[in-house]
Amino acid sequence: DTAVSQTPKYLVTQMGNDKSIKCEQNLGHDTMYWYKQDSKKFLKIMFSYNNKELIINETVPNRFSPKSPDKAHLNLHINSLELGDSAVYFCASSRRRDKETQYFGPGTRLLVL
Amino acid sequence: QKEVEQNSGPLSVPEGAIASLNCTYSDRGSQSFFWYRQYSGKSPELIMFIYSNGDKEDGRFTAQLNKASQYVSLLIRDSQPSDSATYLCAGTYGGATNKLIFGTGTLLAVQP
Numbered sequence: 001d002t003a004v005s006q007t008p009k010y011l012v013t014q015m016g017n018d019k020s021i022k023c024e025q026n027l028g029h030d031t032m033y034w035y036k037q038d039s040k041k042f043l044k045i046m047f048s049y050n051n052k053e054l055i056i057n058e059t060v061p062n063r064f065s066p067k068s069p070d071k072a073h074l075n076l077h078i079n080s081l082e083l084g085d086s087a088v089y090f091c092a093s094s095r096r097r098d099k100e101t102q103y104f105g106p107g108t109r110l111l112v113l
Numbered sequence: 114q115k116e117v118e119q120n121s122g123p124l125s126v127p128e129g130a131i132a133s134l135n136c137t138y139s140d141r142g143s144q145s146f147f148w149y150r151q152y153s154g155k156s157p158e159l160i161m162f163i164y165s166n167g168d169k170e171d172g173r174f175t176a177q178l179n180k181a182s183q184y185v186s187l188l189i190r191d192s193q194p195s196d197s198a199t200y201l202c203a204g205t206y207g208g209a210t211n212k213l214i215f216g217t218g219t220l221l222a223v224q225p
Contacts, residue, residue: 041199
């Protein structure tokens with residue numbers, strides 16, 4: 001009974017391809033997040049949704065498009081993948097949208113060749 | 114530019130010693146602070162959070178917050194080899210959203 005799960009765990013693909021990462025949480029939380037962790041281990045917020053509403057949209061190329069079909073799911077679609085997109089992408093969730101602890105999923109390791 | 118700064122380390126301490134991890138932040142608007150531990154190849158897991166000035170203790174861990182000096186620290190007493198990991202400090206910005214700004218992390222190595 002994993003709290004925050006992501007699929008796939010690993011993703012190896014060619015430059016120019018389009019790929020999606022899925023995230024699901026069974027904690028009943030209202031808010032979900034996407035983070036990118038680069039090769040230097042720097043973890044940076046990309047997007048956040050609260051009850052299916054986009055509330056954080058950082059300076060991210062518009063090739064990245066999040067979608068939240070319901071408050072338990074948050075997906076990330078990436079178009080025209082580039083070498084620099086190689087990173088670990090973490091999904092997280094929190095009970096509410098402010099001052100709440102965020103719980104992280106296991107991460108999706110994306111390698112673009 | 115909102116920033117959270119940490120010494121990347123590695124910080125090496127002998128088993129049983131106190132490990133002291135430090136973090137500074139640039140924006141006085143930051144309200145809440147979190148310490149996450151991340152083992153190599155794993156996801157960040159919460160160690161402690163702190164909102165108010167002063168100390169907060171939980172088992173072997175003590176978080177300290179000094180808002181005047183814009184300084185957060187984590188003390189780990191009786192350090193164990195299993196504590197060896199990267200420790201990420203994060204601050205929350207933006208009252209209506211839970212936007213976490215992370216530091217680059219400090220690698221802690223506890224020597225047996």
